[in-house]
Every structure is written in C-alpha cells, then in structure tokens.
Amino acid sequence: MKLRILAPSVAALALMISSPLVGDEGMWLYNNPPRQQLKEKHGFDLTDAWLEHLQKSSVRFNSGGSGSFVSEDGLVISNHHVGADALQKVGSKEKNYLRDGFQAKSLAEEIPCADLELNVLQSIEDVTARVDAGVPATATGEEAFKARRKVMAAIEKESLDQTGLRSNVITLYQGGAYHLYRFKRYTDVRIVFAPEQQIAFYGGDPDNFEFPRFDLDICLFRVYEDGKPIKVRHHLKWSKAGASEGELTFVSGHPGRTDRLLTMAELGYLRDVQYPYTLSRLRRLDSLLTAWSGRSEENARRAKEDLFGVQNSRKAREGGIAGLQDPVLMGKKAAAEQQFRARLALSGEFPDAVAAYDRIAAAQAEIGKHALRVRLLEGEHGLASESFAIARTLLRAGDESPKPNGERLKEFTDSEKESLELGLFSDKPIHPDYETLRLADSLAFLIEQLGSSDALVQQVLAGKSPRARAAELIAGTRVRDVAFRKQLYIGGAAAVAAAKDPMIELARRVDGDARAARKAVEAQDETKQQAQAAIAKARFKLEGTDRYPDATFTLRLAYGPVKGYEEDGRTVPAITTIGGLYQRSAEMKDKPPFDLPPSWVKKKGALDLGTPFNFVSTADIIGGNSGSPVVNRAGEFVGIIFDGNIQSLVLDFAYDDVQARALSVHSSAIIEALGKVYGAKDLVRELQAGKRKG
C-alpha cells in the first residue's frame, strides 16, 4: 500500500485536529450559527429570537452590498459606496448627488432609484438530497451540469410559485450542500440621505483599505410598496453609546466570495493565472478612467462610480495576490491539505474524496484552456459597454425564452425574470462618448489577449481600428432607447433579427464562441463541484459539521471584539474620533482627497470632536459585507461595516486576527454628523426612536 508509506504516523495524526478555527473566525450560516464558540469564548447565548430579529433586519443590496432596517418605516442604512451606483443614476450634470450629497426634507422629496433591488432573507431550507438525487451518478460533467441546473431551477420555480418569494438554491461548501434561500424582494427604493462623497470616501484611493480612517461612508434609503413606506416588524434599535473598545460585536451581512476551501491546485491557478490577469485588466481600466475623468468635470461625473469600483477592486486584488504569493501563508495551506489528504487515505472510507484532488487539478487545467475566452466574450472584458450588454441580453432573451425553464442559461430562468427585466428596462442614462471610450479600450484589450490574427477578433473589428469600430457601433446601435428594447424583448427572436441592429449583430457573431467557452468551463466547474462535494462530505464526517462554507453573497453572521493592532512597530488604536479627521486634513494641507467638504469646515465648532468616528474589529468579513450592520449583545446597531484594512485582504484565503481588521463607521458619528453637520433633525429622531415622527 503505497499510500500508507506516505501517510503520517498515528502520533502525528493525533496532532491533526485539522483546520481548527482561528480566533473569531467564521462567516456563519444563519441555519448553523456558532452557538458553541460564542458561549465558550464570549459567554454569549445565541437565542433563536435574537437571530431571527437580526436576520430579518438585514438587507441585501443586489447591486453588491449589505444594509439593515433601522426604523419601522422602512428606513434602510447602507454605505455611501453601496448607494453610489443609485446616486449616480439619478444624478445629472446639474445635480451631482454622488459628489455633493442629497437630503430629502420630506417623504415627497425622496428620490426613487433607477433600478435597485433589495432582498430580505425569510427562510433557509436544506435541499441537498433533492439536488443530488436529480443528478445521475453516471452523468458526464456537461450532463451533470445540465441535470443540476434543471433540478435547481425546478426547486426555485416551485418555491416561487408557492410562496411568491424570490427563491434561489445556493451551492454551499463548493457542492457539499444545497440550501434554498427565500427572499422578500423590494424594488421601490428611494434615496433619503447621502453625505458628500468627499466625507463618505475621505482620503480617497490612497487611504482606502487603510486605518486610521475618518469616513462617513453611509447612505439612507427608504423602501416603499404601493407608493407608501413599508412597515417592518424587524428593524435594529439604535444603540445609545455605540461600540466601545473590547466589546463583542456581531456583523450580519452578505460576504460575496471567499476561496478558503479551494485546493492547492485551484489556488495555484488563482495565483499564477487569474489574479495576474484580473489585476492587469483593473490597472488598465484605472489608467483609462483616471485619464479620461481628468479631462473635464462632466467626464469625471460619468466615470466616477466605475472608477471607484475599479480602484477598490484593484487594491483588494493586490492584497489578495500578496497572500497567494506569500510562501508562509501558502505553505500552511499546503501542509493542511497534505495532512487532510493523508488522513483521508489512511481512513480508507472516502475513495471519492481521495480521488477528488487530482480530478480538481485536471478540471482546473482544462478550465485554464477556456477561461480567457469566457472572460473576454462572456464576461464582456473584450466587449465592454452598457450597449453591448443590453444588445446581448436582447439577443439571448429571444433565443432562451422559448426553451423549457430548466434548460435556459441561468440568468434567463423564471426565478431571475423580474430582476432581469428590472435591469433591462432601466432608463438610467447611457453616455455615448463614455460607451465609445470603454468599448474601444476593451476591443484593444481583446486584440492583445487573443492576438490580432485571431479569426473572431478580425470579425469583431471588421478591418477597423478599435477606436473606429467602437465609434461606429455605439453611434449605430438603437439599444440605448428603452422603448426599442421593450419592443425587441416582447417581439422575441424574430423581432431581434429583423432589427438588424449593428450591436446586436455583433453580439450574435460572438455568441457561438461565447456560449461554447462558457459551456466548457461550466462542465469543468461541475466536475470540480462534485469532487469538492466529496471532500466536503468526508470532512463533515471526519471533522464534524460545525463549520462554515465559503462566502456566497448570502446572509452570514460574523463576530469579534472591537480591537486595535500592531503595525510596523506602532500601535494602531481601535477607534478614531471626529477630531482626528480635522488633524488628518491639516496634515495633508487639505488637498484632495484629504480636503474637507465646506459643510464640515463650517460646522467644526458645533461638533463634539471626541465623538468616535471609525473603529476596527476582528469580525470575519469580505467584499459584499459593505454596509453590514454591526450590533452589540443586545442586538442594537452600534456601527456599520464599510471596509477592511489592507491586511484583511488575505481573508479571501484564510482568516487571520493578528492584523486583519473589519472597519466600521461608529453609530455615534452618524448621529453627530446628521444632526450637527447636516441639520437632519427628523432623521436623527427617526433613528433614535425607530420610527418616523407623526
């Protein structure tokens, strides 16, 4: 038995209480919360009522963030940078709400967002057995993928029909479990308050992911139904004192994605291929948008939101690749994998799990052959523009709609229909000059990535330079007209073909290649998922089910105390104050992005400079947690997550509490600023009372 020789001795195995949790690690499922850890480490009893209240007070922003109800009258708080997209869309050249802020003085002044969907989680149901039963054991990767899509779509459709709730089957533990999440959807969301971007994102890109910080990164919305603010039973009570140093806090939000359960083969791919590619593209966009924004005020307004996203992702990925390139961190993960594989082999009970690692490595290698085309053609990295995205959606809607629900591309299934139409018929402004800029640059990127002699590249360019081709396509397409879109969407494939729209025809030309590449990757992803499921199931048996899965942009609970840290020999304090903001500004001579908004200059005298502004905690968070409420033991709102420090960026791959910290805006700073800087007395009253006056 060759494996035995490689396997560690029993003595060594005794040391392997493998993958023990570190400190306050964990992005916990609401249906598998860390009761024991909280009890043991922090003496806290997690009750069902406490948990349900927090769950139903938590809100997902489908644009990519988190938030919470903070008044019974549907008031929702999130980050300014989560609301930025909405602020941008409702703004104009004259009214730059994103930059200058906004404040509704009455319900009538609250501005409806162009296309924003909020979800509130109502229930979770384990449907693993049914999903697995839907996939024949003998199916190939592609067949299994289709079968799984089909059974998942059926479960979702059935649930939607029965409950009227948005229903999504979520793949957890990389395929180890499938849970059905049901959400209440809200689509009439109105903007109530936003501060100036200058203070929301104080310190800009240079201070992003750094601490100490002084950001009032908040935005308030109100949810409406039938033209009136909704009434919610579950909303968070505002804490009088807010977070204090050393205090245990909880974070309830929607971490987007982590990669902690990936195998070394997958991590190697991320390190050597995917991250370098992504970073190279993000840096390219950073350059492009920064230079274009610099040419005029209006350019800057149009690109601001995209530019923020690009710079934010860039720094996040830089932090991530630093982890991947760190032989110490990767060495630990490699050792853990080796030990677990040895343990699997030794037990003799899990032949599927033993074989899974090589299957994953092979699938990953196969993915590597198709991934670039998926990114360029399907992820639109080579065909970037709103116009192209709309054109493709119209084309595919025409082709997919006639198919049975379970056989459609995921985004065209019944459960996604409402969200799809919300986006497709959005009348948010699309600017042709900006569209041309982005499309031209992405076409140049396409040439670089696939080579100028690639047949598809030549078809896409049609003998023109990227700039000339982009200008011609953007000028020629009609998809920026919402009525035109509706007409084609309703008319279906025949109407789409008859329109002979140049952008839709371009989408048609690449569609075969795009679908083929996507299909190839999806089949391999399915293979990986099956293999990961085998590993996950073996791990449950060997190490218990008291574990959390990788992040999936669904509701999770994290926790940890408010706590400073050491950096380059200095102690970084846990909490900053409003006074610190004025000091940082003076130190940087008030130059952008360290300049204070006029409102803050004017009201300095009125403010209590000792008010806590931002704070750090050891809670386990990642992108997507932006806007997550931070609550105390009593479940009261004590702050709101808005960032992680630079050291937290490796949390993608492994939790750490030595230096990694979650950054929050302190609840007291929100009250102090709303009341004294912005004179928003009604809002302050609503937050403190938990309801509108009246």
Next chain:
Amino acid sequence: MKLRILAPSVAALALMISSPLVGDEGMWLYNNPPRQQLKEKHGFDLTDAWLEHLQKSSVRFNSGGSGSFVSEDGLVISNHHVGADALQKVGSKEKNYLRDGFQAKSLAEEIPCADLELNVLQSIEDVTARVDAGVPATATGEEAFKARRKVMAAIEKESLDQTGLRSNVITLYQGGAYHLYRFKRYTDVRIVFAPEQQIAFYGGDPDNFEFPRFDLDICLFRVYEDGKPIKVRHHLKWSKAGASEGELTFVSGHPGRTDRLLTMAELGYLRDVQYPYTLSRLRRLDSLLTAWSGRSEENARRAKEDLFGVQNSRKAREGGIAGLQDPVLMGKKAAAEQQFRARLALSGEFPDAVAAYDRIAAAQAEIGKHALRVRLLEGEHGLASESFAIARTLLRAGDESPKPNGERLKEFTDSEKESLELGLFSDKPIHPDYETLRLADSLAFLIEQLGSSDALVQQVLAGKSPRARAAELIAGTRVRDVAFRKQLYIGGAAAVAAAKDPMIELARRVDGDARAARKAVEAQDETKQQAQAAIAKARFKLEGTDRYPDATFTLRLAYGPVKGYEEDGRTVPAITTIGGLYQRSAEMKDKPPFDLPPSWVKKKGALDLGTPFNFVSTADIIGGNSGSPVVNRAGEFVGIIFDGNIQSLVLDFAYDDVQARALSVHSSAIIEALGKVYGAKDLVRELQAGKRKG
C-alpha cells in the same frame, strides 16, 4: 524561377517609387541634411554655416532630453520635465524645487546638479567600412556581435585618446551605416531657473499629449567649467517676435527611438508581445506610485519624478499601440514591404536582402524566447530599486574591469567610464521606504511573469513574501553609502566578494541568468542587424541615399510650418495664448491639475493675455526631442519643443502630417513669464542680449 511568378509586372513596378517621403517627414542626420527638400518645398537654402551654428548650439541631456545654449555665458534652456530629475535630486522635504520652482538671484545661488551630463556634438565621421571590415563574413551571430563590439570599442577608444572627446559609434539604418559621433561633455551643470511644476505641466496627466495646451515647460541651467560659467561661441539668438502661424520652423534635437524601418515581423512582435508587456508594467507602476504618493506629501515628492515618467510613457505607448493595432496604418506598411521585397526579388542583385526578411523573422522569434528574462533580470523590471542597480554595477565593475576593453559589456568600456562613475558615485538621496515599495512590487511582478515555481524566482525570494524579502534586502544592504561604493569599486571583485552585501549577493545570484539571456538576445539582434544592413544597402542602391535613419538619441534636424489641424470636426488653432490659460482654469474650476500657481493668480493683471503661449507644427519629432530648440529661417530661437499631440504617437512607426503635431512653448511666453510673473529681469536681459550683463 518561382520568384518571378510571384513578382509584380513591370507596369506595376513603374508605380513603385517606393517609400516616398510624406510632407515634412524626416529626422535628418546633420551630415546628410534635407537640402533638396527644403529648397524645393520651402525655398530655403541650407548653408553649412547655418547648420554648424545650430549643431553646436544644440545640447543633449544624457538623462534623456534635448536643449540649447541661449547665451554666450553657458545658459542652457530645456524643458522642466527634462530638468525634473535634477530638481528632484537637489530638493529635500523642506525645499521642494520640483514642485515649487527655483530662481537663482545670482551666480552664487545657482545649484549644482547631482549627476547630470550634457553633451554637445562636435563632429560626425562615417566609419562603416572599418566596422564592417572588423566582422568576418563567416562569423556566427554571437561571434559577429563580439567582433563588432570589439571594433567599435577600438574606434571609440582611439578617438577618445586622440581628441579627449566622448566618442560613440552609432549604428544607423539598423546596421546600414556606422558613424562616429564626438561630443564635448559637461558635468558641472547648475540650475538657474525653474517655474512651479503646476505651470510647467499645467493640466497634468489628463492634458498630457493634448492640444490646446498652456504649459510653461521650461528649465534654465548654466554650464560651468573650473568653477566658472563657460563661454560658448555658438548659442541661439532670441527671436523678437517668436514663431508665427504658417512660418517654417526647424527643430534640432535628439529623438530617442523610432521603429519605422522595422519589418512586419518585428512590428508584429511589438504589437503582440512587447507593447502589451510594457503597457501592463507601466499601468502597474502608475497604480502603485499614484496610491503611494497619495498617502503623504513627502511620499508624493519622492515619487513625483518617477510617476511623471511612468504616466508619460504609458500614454505614449498607448498612442503607439493604437497605431500598431490599426489595420489601415499597418496595412500600408505591409503593402510597402511586400512591394519592396518584390522589387528586390525582381532585380536579382540583392540575394542577401531578399533572404534578410526571413532571417529577421526567425531571429525575432528567437528573441521572443529570451526577451522576458532580459527585461526582468537585466532590465531590472523584476528587481527594481536604485539599491539593486548600484549593487549590480559594483558586482559587474569588479568582474568586467580586468577584461580587455573590447570584450567588456558595453557599459563598462573605456568610453563609458566617466559617465558610469558619475552615476555610480552620485550622492543623490535614496529613500529606503520608497526602495522597499518598488523592490517588493517588482518581485511580485517577477513571480507573476516567471511563475512562483521557477527555480530562480525561488532563489531570489528565499522563502519569503515579496514584501518581506524586499524589506530585508533594503534594510541589509550598504550600497546606499557612497563611500562604501567607492571602496568596492576601487577594491574590485575581491573587495566586492568580501563585503558579503546581501543586495550584491542577490545580484550575483541572478547574474548568470541575466547575462545568458542578454547574450542570447544580443546575438539575435546582431543577426537582425546584419539582415537589416543588407536591406538598407539594397535600398540605398535602389532608392538613393537621400533618406534618414530611425532615431538613435543623436542630433537630428526636423522641420515644418506652424500649423493647426482638424479633430472630431473642430479646427484646432495653431497657437494658444496666455489668456487661454486663465480660461481653461476657470472652466475646470481651478481644481488640480488645472489650478493656477499663486504667482500666476497674483500677476494676471500685469500680463499681456494675448501673448502666444504654446504652438503646434508639423515637424517630425519623438520622445527625446523634449527641450529641442525651435528656430526660424534666421536660426533664431522661436520656441522649445515639450510634447507631441496624441495623434503624433504613431510617429514611432510612420510619419503623418494630417493630425500629428509637435507641441512647443512659444519664445514670447517665456519672456513674458520670466519678466512679469517671476521678476527675473536679469534672465530676460541675458536671453535678449545673448550674454550676462556686466
């Protein structure tokens, strides 16, 4: 005869007066000037005296730019961005000359530059026959490279010994000719005047390579010998009126590099491999330095010069790749190559030239296998920092010095000795934090490019993360101490080895790989050069010698009228005014980089707002021409080149005068600003009189 079948008919050949010059095309050699073109197109008689005066008034900045003498007392004018490196090096945290400007009120106040070498061309001698005779016809690529290096070094050494002048054999027409250039060297160069960077680079990166512009991109230096200003016979007289629209102007400067004579195989490599690589690296550095600069004022000061260079190169390369990716431009070049190859084949006289194209393609493919390692290890893209560069120079100086002059690496030959030592013993400040930042980032880049499992990468990192390894190396090395460098340089290889300096030992570890990759590429370059030489010689015979070679950072003459152009349907006027500066600032709400320096705000009332500020002409220029004097028919100074517009960036591959324009600061703006904004009366008098008062 198969080739005959493929060859065009005689009738078609008659149309092939191939590669005719376009408009005012040409970066002409001073020993082969465009007399006939100037006579025919502009009725201008180019005399030897006129040419010699301009030649000896022209100055090369070895840091990478051009300039000219503008007073008999050694006063030299160049661009602010050419002087930036010098300004940065003599500045400090307290005295930020680069940002805030500088003005010497007397000779005593003029500040010596840390290590700046100026060259003035004295003579050119054709040594093609001797160089070619030194290379045996039967030599392999590597042997031929060595033989050519040897004969070139011998010619240079002989010339240096005989004349005491810096002597360089320059390869022209990609090997079609070799000319010996002799320069007078000046190393005691002092800073006389620089405006604020805000006005020198008004509009910053967003307006860079754009027109209309409003930049006072000038810097004044004075050349000293034996502690006194030199006296020069040749210096440019200042024009009373300056350049006017439609007027013929001449540009005398040092274009760095063009690629107009490259074959399609070489251009394809640039398009598909080299430009994408370079751009990806430049965007990476742009992100890194921008983010770091944003964290503090002092960071910004330390990185400013590098950041400018990176952003400037990035935009230039973006313009270049736009040309390479343009099927129209590339199609023309491909057709021209095909025609010339057909003509060669048809003539039957040039078998070497006929075969040359395939040899070049093969050599280029071979270069592609080694180029990445050359860039990373030899070009230091994977080991960036001043400390590493110094460490390697010390290591190699020790190894190379004992060898015969002709066998050394080029930069260690006798003719380069003085320049090498000037750089090596420079006491310009080197900041460990900035060094660590750059080295860490370049190590991460090295991992990305070669892969983390590469043996050399693992040796370089020594089991640490890029950040940790960089911190350890920068903290541990002693090479930032100039005395230490001198000691090791004098002590030679034994002293270098005994020092056991960690950075030098790192340089030693990569030296074998770096040298091997460099050698492989140099051998293929030699093969290409021989093939190019065969093409060039055939071209001389078939099309005459009235041609100019690609740019080589040696003195060239270009010409063209002051002339506006059309862009997106608008007419761009040829000349801007000082009044336009104030308009642009108002339009951009005076926000950086469009904010006016306080000096310009204060003196607005005193200025004649109608004074010409910047202007454009059709002269054929490229990077390296920065600071080139622009003169009129009388040889008088009417302006100074500081940029090209975005459309000029394809000049790397082909001349164009439809939209491509050279950008200059107008001589009148210089006088107006010096006199009225900066109160530099003595300087104004010196420029107008051509000598210091006294």
